[in-house]
Amino acid sequence: MLTLAAQITLVLATQQQNASILSAITGPVIAMGSIGLLLGLGLAFAAKKFAVQKDPRVEAILEVLPSANCGGCGYPGCAAFAIAVVEGNTSVSGCTAASSVVNAAIAKIMGTVAEEKEKMVATILCNGGKSAVDAFNYSGPSSCVSISMVMGGQKACTYGCLGSGDCIDVCPFDAMTMGDNGIPLIDSDKCVACGKCVDVCPRNIITLWPVSRKVVIACSSKDKGGVARKACSVACIGCRKCAKVCPADAVIIDGFLARINPDKCINCGLCASECPTGAIIDGIPVRPKAFIDTTCIGCTLCTRVCPTDAIEGSLKEKHTVIADKCIGCGQCVEKCPKKSIKMMGGVLSQQ
Amino acid sequence: MINSMLMWVIVAAPDGGEPSFSIAKMMAIIVSAIFINNYVLSRFLGICPFLGVSKQLDSAVGMGAAVVFVMVLATLGSWLVYHNVLVPNGMEYLRTITFIIIIASLVQLVEMILQKFSPALYDALGIFLPLITTNCAILGVAVLNIDDKYSLGYSLINSVAAGIGFTLALVLMAGLRERMETANVPEALKGLPLAFLIAGAMSIAFLGFAGLGG
Numbered sequence: 001m002l003t004l005a006a007q008i009t010l011v012l013a014t015q016q017q018n019a020s021i022l023s024a025i026t027g028p029v030i031a032m033g034s035i036g037l038l039l040g041l042g043l044a045f046a047a048k049k050f051a052v053q054k055d056p057r058v059e060a061i062l063e064v065l066p067s068a069n070c071g072g073c074g075y076p077g078c079a080a081f082a083i084a085v086v087e088g089n090t091s092v093s094g095c096t097a098a099s100s101v102v103n104a105a106i107a108k109i110m111g112t113v114a115e116e117k118e119k120m121v122a123t124i125l126c127n128g129g130k131s132a133v134d135a136f137n138y139s140g141p142s143s144c145v146s147i148s149m150v151m152g153g154q155k156a157c158t159y160g161c162l163g164s165g166d167c168i169d170v171c172p173f174d175a176m177t178m179g180d181n182g183i184p185l186i187d188s189d190k191c192v193a194c195g196k197c198v199d200v201c202p203r204n205i206i207t208l209w210p211v212s213r214k215v216v217i218a219c220s221s222k223d224k225g226g227v228a229r230k231a232c233s234v235a236c237i238g239c240r241k242c243a244k245v246c247p248a249d250a251v252i253i254d255g256f257l258a259r260i261n262p263d264k265c266i267n268c269g270l271c272a273s274e275c276p277t278g279a280i281i282d283g284i285p286v287r288p289k290a291f292i293d294t295t296c297i298g299c300t301l302c303t304r305v306c307p308t309d310a311i312e313g314s315l316k317e318k319h320t321v322i323a324d325k326c327i328g329c330g331q332c333v334e335k336c337p338k339k340s341i342k343m344m345g346g347v348l349s350q351q
Numbered sequence: 352m353i354n355s356m357l358m359w360v361i362v363a364a365p366d367g368g369e370p371s372f373s374i375a376k377m378m379a380i381i382v383s384a385i386f387i388n389n390y391v392l393s394r395f396l397g398i399c400p401f402l403g404v405s406k407q408l409d410s411a412v413g414m415g416a417a418v419v420f421v422m423v424l425a426t427l428g429s430w431l432v433y434h435n436v437l438v439p440n441g442m443e444y445l446r447t448i449t450f451i452i453i454i455a456s457l458v459q460l461v462e463m464i465l466q467k468f469s470p471a472l473y474d475a476l477g478i479f480l481p482l483i484t485t486n487c488a489i490l491g492v493a494v495l496n497i498d499d500k501y502s503l504g505y506s507l508i509n510s511v512a513a514g515i516g517f518t519l520a521l522v523l524m525a526g527l528r529e530r531m532e533t534a535n536v537p538e539a540l541k542g543l544p545l546a547f548l549i550a551g552a553m554s555i556a557f558l559g560f561a562g563l564g565g
Contacts, residue, residue, distance in 0.1 A: 027440070027442065028442055028444075028445055031436070031437075031440060031442055031445065032445060032448065032449070035432070035436070035449060035452065035453075036452055039452060039453065039456040040456075042456065042460065043456050043459055043460060046460050046463050046464070047463060050463040050464055050466065050467040050468075051467075052466050052467055140535050141533060141534065141535040141536075143533065145533065146533050146535075149533075
């Protein structure tokens with residue numbers, strides 16, 4: 001009798017407990033569920049109501065872009081560039097990091113044709129490094145910007161590379177490494193000419209240079225010859241020898257500094273061999289030699305164009321190249337009407 | 352009509368008690384939220400954006416503005432829901448999860464509206480808005496307003512002041528970190544380690560304000 005009563009109370013108690021647990025669960029579940037549903041419906045409604053019409057081409061372009069967000073195009077990131085392309089504010093091939101394939105894909109999305117343009121590579125117009133004399137000992141933060149703030153930098157030359165590699169740090173494509181000479185090296189395959197290093201360099205000695213132009217005057221010193229030479233053994237002293245020897249009139253002397261006009265340069269490398277200080281870097285270390293085959297008709301066009309008089313032979317007879325004199329500039333190849341001249345041997349270097 | 356609504360917003364007491372409002376309490380809330388109990392440096396809320404977006408002064412100001420904006424909205428939404436939905440049903444314990452979904456959806460809604468009607472403001476706050484959706488400082492303000500039994504008016508004042516305090520901490524930090532960029536720092540301390548040390552030193556400095564409260 002007593003046990004039965006106890007059992008009944010127990011059953012009643014558990015039932016009551018079950019009911020209270022049930023209501024304790026259902027209450028908040030319903031509350032949370034309805035709040036969530038309400039907010040979700042509200043958001044769904046708002047998404048329809050406040051939908052902003054987006055051009056699908058923006059997404060499509062964004063998809064094919066390199067997504068490096070390097071800023072080389074002049075816009076803050078790839079998304080801004082994609083919008084600018086769709087709105088017609090920039091060229092379809094405005095992305096510096098894009099290959100020609102990517103440019104063609106963007107042009108296809110926009111329904112136009114991409115214009116071909118020469119690939120550019122960042123180039124440092126200084127080869128001082130360890131050849132440049134220090135004016136004082138600098139000990140401080142190792143950043144070119146900091147160094148340049150202290151009395152114009154520790155180098156005696158106030159134009160040259162400071163060698164702390166701010167450009168290396170800022171390069172988003174890992175295209176730069178510090179060379180043994182204390183001047184950063186640039187991998188022309190990785191470089192996309194985004195121009196970040198150009199902006200960050202406190203000396204303004206990095207420039208974007210056409211990749212096909214292999215001869216570079218690697219000095220930015222505007223000092224007079226003597227001063228420049230004292231500060232750095234590979235400085236341009238403004239002697240004008242390069243300008244005189246250049247067959248294409250591509251060298252311009254600005255004060256005491258020679259500059260190559262990349263549009264005119266023919267890669268002949270004469271200036272580099274003539275430069276008394278070695279300020280001009282010839283990117284083609286082993287140049288090819290010209291050879292004339294039997295189809296030569298002896299028109300003498302090549303002898304006239306050769307800057308070193310390395311071709312001999314009289315009119316209407318097969319000409320020959322004097323190998324010692326040939327500098328492999330390739331001008332005769334371009335001039336030859338019979339395509340009888342070939343360049344042989346030679347190595348094209350990175351830079 | 353508007354006047355009486357405004358009065359209700361400012362003085363409505365959460366517990367249905369006597370509506371009250373005093374300038375002294377308002378000032379106390381403002382000084383407390385900005386200096387004494389600065390949400391970043393004293394309560395250690397919102398440390399993620401404090402360290403993440405404090406590298407540049409410009410973005411620090413943008414982030415601060417976005418936080419003030421969202422804090423006010425989050426406070427408004429969460430206070431109204433808490434006192435009108437949760438309290439009458441005896442579900443105060445659902446506060447945290449409810450506030451999280453309210454804040455998250457509110458920010459998304461605001462983002463949509465901004466994008467539609469004020470693209471300029473959207474571009475300015477743009478990337479910061481989704482970033483602070485679930486920032487703990489925002490949730491912290493909403494929760495602490497309830498804990499401190501503030502009326503809606505006081506809550507809003509508190510949220511604005513908390514946002515200003517956050518912006519202050521962020522801007523101070525960004526200024527210091529911009530200076531540190533060119534300083535000669537040991538290699539091992541460069542970047543985030545130094546930022547942590549600065550944050551600690553700033554926090555100790557803000558401890559000095561504790562005397563203000565009396």
